[in-house]
Amino acid sequence: MPRRNEFYEQPAPQPGVATIGRASGPVAALVLALVTTVTPVAAPGAGSQAFGSTQSPAASHSVWTKPVLARPVGPIGRADTALRQAVSSLHAHHYDRARASLRTVGTQSAKAHVTATALIGAPPTDPESDEPPGPPAVLATLSLDHRIGMRLTGAFQGVRRDAVIRALRQTLSSTHHRRDTILDRLIALPVEGARADYEDGMADTLGTYDQERRTIAAALRTHRLSRPGTVALRHALARVRATSKKVNRVFGGGE
Numbered sequence: 001m002p003r004r005n006e007f008y009e010q011p012a013p014q015p016g017v018a019t020i021g022r023a024s025g026p027v028a029a030l031v032l033a034l035v036t037t038v039t040p041v042a043a044p045g046a047g048s049q050a051f052g053s054t055q056s057p058a059a060s061h062s063v064w065t066k067p068v069l070a071r072p073v074g075p076i077g078r079a080d081t082a083l084r085q086a087v088s089s090l091h092a093h094h095y096d097r098a099r100a101s102l103r104t105v106g107t108q109s110a111k112a113h114v115t116a117t118a119l120i121g122a123p124p125t126d127p128e129s130d131e132p133p134g135p136p137a138v139l140a141t142l143s144l145d146h147r148i149g150m151r152l153t154g155a156f157q158g159v160r161r162d163a164v165i166r167a168l169r170q171t172l173s174s175t176h177h178r179r180d181t182i183l184d185r186l187i188a189l190p191v192e193g194a195r196a197d198y199e200d201g202m203a204d205t206l207g208t209y210d211q212e213r214r215t216i217a218a219a220l221r222t223h224r225l226s227r228p229g230t231v232a233l234r235h236a237l238a239r240v241r242a243t244s245k246k247v248n249r250v251f252g253g254g255e
Contacts, residue, residue, distance in 0.1 A: 112141045121189070152171060154215075159226065172236050
């Protein structure tokens with residue numbers, strides 16, 4: 001069971017963020033993290049070509065690309081901070097700093113996955129609530145995976161150093177593999193049992209896989225990529241396509 005504020009520090013009440021159920025303690029922290037993390041945020045316009053941009057010509061808006069809490073803490077918050085630092089360091093050609101930040105992204109993402117996985121199938125912690133802690137924790141972690149995938153796709157542009165490309169490739173690949181692992185855990189849950197708790201939330205994520213697929217495809221068409229960078233993104237595209245197919249089959253009404 002994660003301790004309080006394992007994912008994000010609880011913020012002061014914000015306009016538009018309703019109180020959800022009667023969850024308290026770690027469950028309340030996770031639910032607040034989920035609500036603020038997945039709030040749709042407008043991305044830069046289609047013409048933006050900023051370094052590390054995740055915008056593709058086929059996507060006019062993005063969801064789950066920006067956490068909106070002012071003081072993120074815990075593994076998700078630390079991963080988000082490191083992700084921003086990695087892209088900023090690449091832009092400034094501070095490659096050693098970028099690689100260090102990418103290592104932090106991977107480490108903190110892995111911690112978030114361990115915590116979320118441990119909550120799959122866990123009973124409600126509040127005796128007055130029937131809301132299990134697993135769904136908000138899993139969805140918050142999948143939201144982080146989406147942000148990592150979107151930001152790192154754009155980060156390959158113009159990078160020629162083998163060590164940096166290798167760090168980008170490894171971080172992206174590890175993120176995709178961790179995501180597939182936790183998705184497989186959800187899919188393996190009993191259809192008429194614990195999986196039902198995830199159906200609605202997972203259905204809301206289906207569009208993010210298509211967005212990742214379009215963004216990677218656009219990067220392969222339009223970005224200045226090294227040969228290793230091109231190979232890395234082709235492999236990433238194949239992984240995202242396979243994940244999208246798997247998730248749509250189960251949570252998109254196709255199973």
